[in-house]
Amino acid sequence: MDDKRSELKKIIMDIRTLPTLPGVINKLNTLSENAKASVQEMARLVSSDQVLSARILRLANSPSYGFYRVSTISNAIILLGVNVVKSLAISSSIFEIMERSSVGLWEHSLGAGVAANLIARKLALPECEEIATAALLHDIGKVIISLKCTESEQHIKKMIHEKQLYMREAEREVLDTDHAEVGAWLSKSWFLPDKLSEPIAFHHDVQLSQNHRIKTAVVHLADVLIKASGFGESGDRYVPQIQKIAWDVLKLNDEILTELVEELEDKLVEARNFSLEMQA
Amino acid sequence: MQKIPLMCATSGMKLARDVFRNDSPVGMPVCGKDTVLTDSLLARLDHLEVKSIYVEGHPLWSEGEKTLDEILCDLDLRFEKVRNDPLTSKLHSIYTAFLKNSMGDSSGRQTL
Known part of the structure; x- marks a missing residue:
């Protein structure tokens, strides 16, 4: 294994080097494993941390989910499910960093969440909220690379510009890994469920997804659509190729794709307003 | 579709979305999608304190906006x-x- 790659993996797998997680999350993990635990108990636990609750509610009210009026943690758990609320709680510190240091990437992630939710509902797929969450989190690896490899990040940006590369190609050349793999390490270190970690790990290579290929295909297509729309900034300007396996597994056709583009552009008007409000 | 301040709306523009009071996305719409705006309708929306609306096409351009x-x-x-x-x-x-x-x-x- 290349030195930089193994060093980066070591940093990420050591939870102490990552943005701190509130103690409440460990208790929530324990509580959610208990089949007898009620939604109210879990909500009471999360609500005891006001900052964390505010962060979760802000994400839960984002256009990625389309509910808008989620005013309490117990509502969030009922509407989005324990898995999603837990994942939002775990990742909220990364989103805080993203909002502060990379608004473009925050917008790209938010837009991918909106697109994934739209695709999942259009195709009548189960677990739409999980799929939207996976899309919201699909580029978390980029935040970690930016946090932990500042010098390499500058080199990556230079290569993208000079050689006109996709970001993941430049990351591979500089770090011998890419944001998808880094995101996969991070989701493992956070104990995220497979249905979230597989789409994060394989959104650029759907065929590698073994257990959640449909969810991974949705996140891949959401990434393509949001890059096509030009909403947000993901590090490079290039639209990725739609993978044939994703097209086939989602049973797409020209008509569905046309409807998706029209509906997505409609939803992105809201996402733009949401992002402006967040920055205000 | 474009979101514009109500004060910039003119008669003849067509609503691209239902209009709700105070930009709230829930509740009863006060005016339906596809309605063509008239002066009296605009005055009524103003009276209801609607601040912005979504209209068809892209009728207004701000300075520096791309063609x-x-x-x-x-x-x-x-x-x-x-x-x-x-x-x-x-x-x-x-x-x-x-x-x-x-x-x-x-x-x-x-x-x-």
Whole structure:
């Protein structure tokens, strides 16, 4: 294994080097494993941390989910499910960093969440909220690379510009890994469920997804659509190729794709307003 | 579709979305999608303290906003690596048609 790659993996797998997680999350993990635990108990636990609750509610009210009026943690758990609320709680510190240091990437992630939710509902797929969450989190690896490899990040940006590369190609050349793999390490270190970690790990290579290929295909297509729309900034300007396996597994056709583009552009008007409000 | 302040709306514009009181996305709409605006309707919306509305097309242009040609040029640049891929080039064609249809002709545009 290349030195930089193994060093980066070591940093990420050591939870102490990552943005701190509130103690409440460990208790929530324990509580959610208990089949007898009620939604109210879990909500009471999360609500005891006001900052964390505010962060979760802000994400839960984002256009990625389309509910808008989620005013309490117990509502969030009922509407989005324990898995999603837990994942939002775990990742909220990364989103805080993203909002502060990379608004473009925050917008790209938010837009991918909106697109994934739209695709999942259009195709009548189960677990739409999980799929939207996976899309919201699909580029978390980029935040970690930016946090932990500042010098390499500058080199990556230079290569993208000079050689006109996709970001993941430049990351591979500089770090011998890419944001998808880094995101996969991070989701493992956070104990995220497979249905979230597989789409994060394989959104650029759907065929590698073994257990959640449909969810991974949705996140891949959401990434393509949001890059096509030009909403947000993901590090490079290039639209990725739609993978044939994703097209086939989602049973797409020209008509569905046309409807998706029209509906997505409609939803992105809201996402733009949401992002402006967040920055205000 | 464009979101514009109510004060910039003029009669003849067509609503692209239902209008709700105070921009709230829930509750009963006070005016339905596809309604063509009239002076009396605009006065009524103003009386209801509606601040902004969504209208069809792109009737208002702010200074520095890109023209349709510039937007299409940006689209081509974003797709430059995948123009020869059959599936992704479909998406490019769909986006081009969508932008032409939704933004319309930007000549003689009205500045906000």
